Amino acid sequence: MTTLAYKQMPADVLAPIMQLIDWLLWAVLLVCLVWMIIAAGRMWSAMRDGMAVNDATHGVTVSLLGAITASSATSIALAFLPT
Template identity: 70%
Template structure:
């Protein structure tokens, strides 16, 4: 691909990655707050840990997808 096509595509991938990672960070903060609130009320069995784990999994998948897309794009 020509560089004038590849450069905007790479910029778009970078911006999308930043947006996804910011969303995962916000979700992590909210989920950690719910987890803290659940443990403060002595409710050990809750669904708040699910939000924390899913936020981490989402961030890992986003960074992996970005690396795979960069590797597959012809230079």
């Protein structure tokens, strides 16, 4: 028999937490997608006008990093929450 240093969370407590994490992930990924579309439009406009593309590429990079961070944060939360 294995003795745990912590108590397992009951399923009726864990289910709403998991639902909240799922909804928050969807919201963050939706914001990242909208930001990516806006940044891509700005980049297209800057490339078409021959202007510097630095600001637009920064927006694309930030959007991708935000999506990666949100996805990995969810994985870490799922690793710590007992299922």
